[in-house]
Amino acid sequence: MRRDSPGADGAALIDALIEAVGPEHAATSEEARELASQDVYRSVEMPLAVVSPGSTQEVQAVLRACHAHATATFVRGGGMSYTDAFLPDRERSIVLDTGRLNAVREINAHDLYATVEAGCTWSAVDAELAEHGLRSVFWGPMSGRLSTVGGAMSQGAVTFGSGRHGPSVSAALGLEVVLGDGSVLVTGSGGQPEHSSFFREYGPDLTGLFCGDAGALGVKTAVTLKLEPRPAAGEGLSFSFDDFSQLVEATRRVSRSGLATEVFGAETELIRQAAGRAELKQDARNLFTIMRAASGPVQALRKGLRVVMGGRRFLNASKYLLNFLTEGADAAELRMNLRRIRRAVGDRGIEVANTMAEYARAAPFPAPMIVSPTGRRLLPLHAIVPFSGAVGLHEEYLQYVEGIRGECEEKSVQAFVVYSTSARAGFLWEVVIYWDDEWLSYHRRYLPEEMKGVASEGRANPEGRELVERMRVDLIELMYRHGAVHLQIGRAYPYARDRDPGALELLRSVKRQVDPSGLINPGALGI
Template sequence: MSQAADVLAAFRDVVGSEHVLVADDARTLASQDVYRAGSLPLAVLRPQSTADIAQLVRLARAERLAVHVRGGGMSYTDAYLPQHTHSIVLDMRGLDRVREIVADDHIVTAEAGCTWAALDAAVAPRGLRARFWGPMSGALATLGGGFSQGAATFGSARHGSSASTALDFEVVLGDGSILHTGRAGNAARPAFFRPYGPDLTGLYTGDAGALGIKTAVTLQLEQRPGAQGSLSFAFKDFTTMRAGVSAVARSGLATEIFGLETALARLAAGDAALVQDATTLWQMMRAQRTPLAALRQAWRTTRAGRTFLAESECIANVLCEARDATRLTLTLDDVRRVLQPYGVEVANTMAAVVQATPFPPPMVVGPRGMRLLPLHVILPHSAVDGFHAAFEILRAHEQVQLERHRVQMFVVFAGVGESALLYEPVIYWEDEWLPLHHAVLPAALRTQLAPAPANPEGRRYVESLRVRLIELMHAHGGVHLQIGRAYPYLRERTPAFTELVKALKHAVDPDGLLNPGALGL
């Protein structure tokens, strides 16, 4: 029997034959992210427990197989893509249980393959919600992926990224041993207070899966809000919008802030994307508490239509929450006062849809079925205009090439805490879809959106743009979530920093088999 057959048999003994996938289509899907494909692994394994993972890691180590951990597969930073065939992919979605909700202490422990949507559904009946409660991909993206990426969005204007809300990670290390980063003393009690000496929990936020395999996470809950509302403003240009949005971020009034260039909203609101809008509008109405509220919301969104899109360069959406409707009205009025010097209030269609349907099926392709690659950089408010000016020079300089290769670039942005903004250039281009796109898109959209013919030259151009944009971000001193293999985490650090990170990697993964290349390690 060959060596590969032996190791596959050993894997089957641990997780059962049905959880060892060797068919080409399963390996193909598991080796792709939203941007591109890696090498085919030897097998895709679907562990069901922490003990399974510990055993699988020991077996992989004996064979020196690289171990790539995949959650929802909703990233686009090469973060888990196998680099060669002597590798396995662990599909974490079998570990999806919510283990314990301690309502008195506002704490929940859930397994790493649980999605953000499932976690939210589990804690909602207790009137609770995670403090950071998900990325916009949370219908499929997992807790393990979110914390390994340092995900941001829901709750981020108030709490920053997901990183600050974790209390403990249960992690399988590269030798198969199990670490708890935050639980202390009585092992029966979940972690409840993070600052107890050096912060090992922090070490495992944004680690791109390079330092271990998260199998469970304990995180902070908060009371669900009694009332939610939103408003949207249009701005004549990016700089004015940035000033207004920074003012809202600093005010601490918003729970989420996000926006985009009007040209992108216009592109997204056309043609087949309207189908998606109709679906989400319906979901939004269903999410309203009373028929009257649903009617009012529907009236506002349909009456306002999309006329405002023509009048501005940028749109910002501000989502707010409060204990009751009276306090919410006061908060929204406060936000209005902050934004009025900068822009004009417009219909809050997009904001209301996002607030009502926080976990829609992730749109892994762009408007009209174009492929998409979001990049991002986080900058302090004071540095965003400078970066935007540099981005505009690059975009103008590339205009001919962009058109030639059927590529478009737009800016999206979001608030992350009170000191910084997340600036996200999104690249769209016409190209064929990967099997992952076909597999993930809901059936209704697959019939409405069609892939373009293969565009290998355009793809190469997009890759060159990606590299240049990341260089530009680095030159402006930006930082990143979702580091994966895409962003230069170790570049231009002090030697002491780099040596410490490498020593940590060696301590937790002596053979360098866990997600090799992630974080630049």
Template sequence: MPDTVTPTSDLLPRLRAVLGEGAVLSDPDSLTFFGQDVHSIGAPLLAVIRPVSRETLVGALKLLHQLGVAVVPRGGGMSYSNGYLADSPGAVLVDTGGLDRIIEINADDMYVVAEAGTTWAALDAALAPLGLRTPFWGPFSGIRATLGGTMSQNAVTYGTGTFGTAVDSLLGLEVALADGSVLRTGSWAQANSVPFFRHYGPDLTGLFSGDAGAMGIKMAVALRLIRRRPINTGISFGFQTFDQLLGAMAAVAREGVASEAFGLDPFLQKQRLGMGDLKSDLKMLLAVGRAGRGPIESLWQMAKIVIAGRGFLDGINYSAHYTVDASDRDEERSMLRRIRAAAEPFGREIENSMPTLVRAYPFPPLNHILGPKGERWVPVHGILPFSRVAAFRADLDALYARHAAEMTRHKILAAAMFSTIATNGFLYELAFYWEDERAALHDRILEPDAAKNLPRYPANPDGAALMRQLKQECVALYAKHGAAHLQVGRLYPVTDAMNPMTREVLGAVKAKVDGTGLMNPGALGL
């Protein structure tokens, strides 16, 4: 049975004894910052702990379990689905950012092991000089997003077009359970093996990935390695209608040659081209120059972008952007030929400035957590089979029509971004913007120059209430069309719609690894 010690009088000193004085935060600013995500604010936290070793994390979990204190794990903190927001007051949040060692890069056996708080940007920087990378090598937010947080949430972006989501690159996990027990998965679980292979018996790695931290806290992650291909090229297309964009993106996805594929609607095209200032533009342009294959090609790429300016999408309603990674010029030409053959029946090729910039500067500062005019921003997404996208979009248009007057009155704008996942998934990501006050998270994450150039707005409770309603209605609409989701957290109804036996088995696993229900209670609907 848990002790009856009063947490506020006894817990914090005992945590400091285990973790060290600086690893336990209880000041109001820290509790406020860590107690919110991009969109919402959770129940008040008792404390935030930031262990700097896996051993001290295990010790802290044993103590918290003994005292009956709920634990909420957090990675980079850039989600919006309440994944690390406490359900009720008095939880302790575990910030895994202090676990940031790269443990092993094995170029012979082609795997890497890193602690869960390592960012994707840091991992990629360590692998690049060796000519290596992971198949999936990070989300747009990789400057802050951590390996452990990503494996708990799952994610897409770099490498997704050919290699799928983040968890598709996983080989194994080291996980601390609620009571401080430690398990490993895949071949890593074997006494005389190493984390080189995932599927040795039932796939336990899968049970602990995409789990929103409900099953345990990732302490270390093992990922597959591949050779980094020396040639990278972008190619872009413009379309007049969404149906043309969808047709092209589906056709290109089926070719399986684009490393990344993303599309923008008219609003996001203008936003992406309108954001930034001279300083950030120059930073990105210099990144393009550094990424070139030599001084002549670097200058040529920079000149093309300058000449195209921000008007290369004039007259284009929708755009799709692709990158390919090739071993040599022949492979590059073959890949581009296949993309052109798939996309050209639907639209026309345009300047490739956008994929060139994205790849040259893959992990930019996260100034997009606010809109271009300082508005609040929140995304909502779903992954659909290509055959169901049109019906979903028709229902979405009807939803927007029903709320048009209210959205206009409260200045809520809706946009969308699109990605393809391997050959079989279409990610339809909505983005909403509305005028409202900033949260502490925005002030902490925005670059100072970006923050001072954006206006502030007063609190807008009516607009925020409508935004919450729209968010829930969109989630229900995705469920109606059978969508899957990343970063499930407490937002997406993964367990509500499950086959009953599937839910029962998942609940049994949860009961085994977290019998007292103290590990991220409420995540996944468990």
């Protein structure tokens, strides 16, 4: 519901918020509130205000004010998600934006940890750690140009480093969290006086308790990350497949070897469509980025030539494309790893030009595509299943989309599958649904510079939108039937459904303990 006046108590709350963070960091304009009510997928309720605290103390003051005025707080990091995860679901609410919590508090290069504030973006943290020859063991999702360390710890993310270490939370050594009543707690070894934050597994894993909580258990204000030296050498390999089961088996074998630092791929048609509009100039720019990222001039030339010769020909080949990135302490180790990955894939797939793999290595934090390259709206839905369950899930999905193919064509809706892994444990299968539609103010605000003039807004397509919502519900059901688990639970995936009653009650009692009034991210996780 849109409202113009916050009412008497709302006005008192806003005064308290202004006192907490200063007038310039407590926005009440329609524009700011509307933007905070939207994610990549949709818009729900408008909050009363959007506040941006700049310190842990200011977060405490904000939560105390909300507690006193019985107002819900929805916590927003980079806002780069699509599962209603931070969207206000009620009129009486505020959005707490962590963007000003962006300091790097400590880098301990000797003991390999760094403590950063939760609103730091992954790309900023990585750039700072690079100056010390270090990186976080999980070093970001592809949205890391805008998405935050606190966001990834709160909902779980995969990509850079996940081939070896699994999701983002594997990098957390400790957390600083502000609870519903405004008190602060510290998890990990840093929670005792004169102890540094170097260790997580000391007694029950309280860091783990707050990781993946979808922000339901408090506001993370700082995260201590586990670091590792940056590798001396790295390279990507790309393979094409016609048979999905062969792709899954190749992925399983490479994952089991622990050699791939990143694994990602997509239906070739999706990449073809994404690549279609780019021009030679863009290809040349990509090539330059790849060559710049190579470690020496000879290597740069070799890589550049390979990409030029491979060009986009790999896109004409087959149905699925899969990329593995690997690293080595030196060139010899890298060569050995590449050989072993090729051997693990065997004749299941055909090696193709590694254009996509090399580009991902060279530009790990690309412009976040909140719409398709042409401007179509998008909604990703993912499932993590054991490798043994991936083919069954995919086959039932193919039957499902075949059943609605005519309707999709009629309503300008398309779906493609992309995939990845979470260390040795699981196959991450994701459907990305695209449809023609008008944009939200979110898309206009966050459209990357690189896409301006290329991506354009469509006309309102309520029928297409309704079909996408139906597909979202159906596909989440389909995933549940296949025993899928999820990151980014937010308010979209059925985490609490039929869960073991003892475990669920324990979690609910923790929620009551840390947030007695139930005012922090209410509804998140479904608890």
